[in-house]
Amino acid sequence: MSPQTVFAPWDDPHEKPLIQFRNVTKRFGDFTAVDNIELDIFEREFFALLGPSGCGKTTLMRMLAGFETPTEGTILLDGKDIAPIPPNRRATNMMFQSYALFPHLTVRDNIAFGLKRERRPKPEIDARVDEMLRLVQLQKFATRKPHQISGGQRQRVALARCLAKAPKLLLLDEPLGALDKKLREETQFELMDIQEKTGTTFVIVTHDQEEAMTVASRVAVMDHGKLVQVATPDVIYELPSSTYVADFIGDVNILEGRITGQDDDRVEIAWAEDQPSIHAKARVALAPGSTAYFAIRPEKIAISATRPETAPNAVTGKVLDIAYLGNISTYHVELPGGQVIKAQSTNTDRMAAREFTWDDTVWLGWSDAAGVVLER
Numbered sequence: 001m002s003p004q005t006v007f008a009p010w011d012d013p014h015e016k017p018l019i020q021f022r023n024v025t026k027r028f029g030d031f032t033a034v035d036n037i038e039l040d041i042f043e044r045e046f047f048a049l050l051g052p053s054g055c056g057k058t059t060l061m062r063m064l065a066g067f068e069t070p071t072e073g074t075i076l077l078d079g080k081d082i083a084p085i086p087p088n089r090r091a092t093n094m095m096f097q098s099y100a101l102f103p104h105l106t107v108r109d110n111i112a113f114g115l116k117r118e119r120r121p122k123p124e125i126d127a128r129v130d131e132m133l134r135l136v137q138l139q140k141f142a143t144r145k146p147h148q149i150s151g152g153q154r155q156r157v158a159l160a161r162c163l164a165k166a167p168k169l170l171l172l173d174e175p176l177g178a179l180d181k182k183l184r185e186e187t188q189f190e191l192m193d194i195q196e197k198t199g200t201t202f203v204i205v206t207h208d209q210e211e212a213m214t215v216a217s218r219v220a221v222m223d224h225g226k227l228v229q230v231a232t233p234d235v236i237y238e239l240p241s242s243t244y245v246a247d248f249i250g251d252v253n254i255l256e257g258r259i260t261g262q263d264d265d266r267v268e269i270a271w272a273e274d275q276p277s278i279h280a281k282a283r284v285a286l287a288p289g290s291t292a293y294f295a296i297r298p299e300k301i302a303i304s305a306t307r308p309e310t311a312p313n314a315v316t317g318k319v320l321d322i323a324y325l326g327n328i329s330t331y332h333v334e335l336p337g338g339q340v341i342k343a344q345s346t347n348t349d350r351m352a353a354r355e356f357t358w359d360d361t362v363w364l365g366w367s368d369a370a371g372v373v374l375e376r
Contacts, residue, residue, distance in 0.1 A: 009045070018041060018045075018168065019075070019077055019203075021073070023072060023074070025037070025071050025073055026060075033059040034060055034070075037060065043201055045201050045203075047219075047220070048204050048216035049220050051248075055225065060205075061173060064077075091167055091168040094170075095158050095170065101161075105146075107157050108143065110157055112164070113161060128164055159175075166200075168201060169200070170201070173205050176191075191215055216233060218232055219236050221244075221245050228244055229245050242376050243295060251344075253342055255339075259288050266281055267286060274337060280313075280373050283373070294372075296371030298342040299328075300370035301366045302343070302345075303343045305360075312366075314363055316361065317334050317335040317364070319357065320333065327346065328344050
């Protein structure tokens with residue numbers, strides 16, 4: 001796939017999905033874990049199921065793998081209902097968080113395990129294992145046991161073992177959860193590279209927003225068994241469909257108010273006593289007097305010592321707290337009415353040269369297109 005090619009099969013009405021969830025519900029007694037899901041996943045996608053614990057994402061994956069069966073609805077793989085097919089006969093493979101490597105087998109034998117179970121010819125197995133070792137760059141570690149390699153290398157062995165049988169679909173259940181933050185970030189890019197090289201469809205379950213936003217072509221945000229929004233990472237971040245999605249993905253200010261005026265796509269939102277109305281662009285028509293929520297990311301808000309002259313929105317307050325994160329600083333600014341707004345700035349200067357500190361009076365400004373207006 002060339003850099004100029006835009007990979008977006010979900011926007012092409014002629015593309016047929018690899019996976020189709022059709023009105024899929026899963027109940028455990030009185031508890032509904034997955035609630036009437038409709039979802040298409042396409043070939044070569046790196047698809048992320050994202051949500052807090054108990055939202056239904058793992059149950060959805062286990063139904064794909066064959067470890068659970070839907071209470072209602074149908075799951076199609078390549079157009080065929082997979083319900084009657086046992087897990088070991090599905091064109092899928094699953095990689096668990098624990099990796100589940102055999103401690104007594106070498107790296108090579110761990111990768112070859114599934115192929116040997118299928119009684120494939122030895123030359124074919126050897127060639128395929130060599131190919132997998134090259135793919136995950138572990139040729140030098142082929143004769144080592146799992147305890148003799150690092151956590152990141154064990155993760156790659158588990159991935160190679162899953163890919164050795166060339167599944168149409170690889171399911172990854174919190175695959176990087178056991179790694180430390182720095183190694184996890186490095187491994188995310190390795191996963192993306194391997195997925196692109198093999199062309200295998202990956203579906204990953206994670207509660208780590210950053211991980212989902214980094215690796216996935218599309219993200220499905222789940223809550224209480226339902227799909228709340230399914231979109232590309234940039235749309236999920238910039239145009240969340242609800243306050244739940246806005247709040248779950250990244251850092252955000254959510255200001256509640258009511259619509260006091262609308263002119264075409266521009267609205268005015270009254271949100272706090274003694275504060276000017278928010279001027280914003282809205283994607284939907286909102287009735288005057290109706291409740292609205294204005295969500296704006298901290299990095300979209302400029303912080304300055306004087307009132308910004310050109311910003312359509314400007315408020316003043318006092319620096320209550322500062323979170324220094326190295327590359328950026330987040331300022332918690334308390335307004336006269338007690339509301340707190342977070343603004344971020346890039347730390348282009350060293351600490352001693354920074355402009356603002358605790359208790360400083362500052363101005364916050366943002367454009368009318370910086371945030372998103374939501375109904376719920």
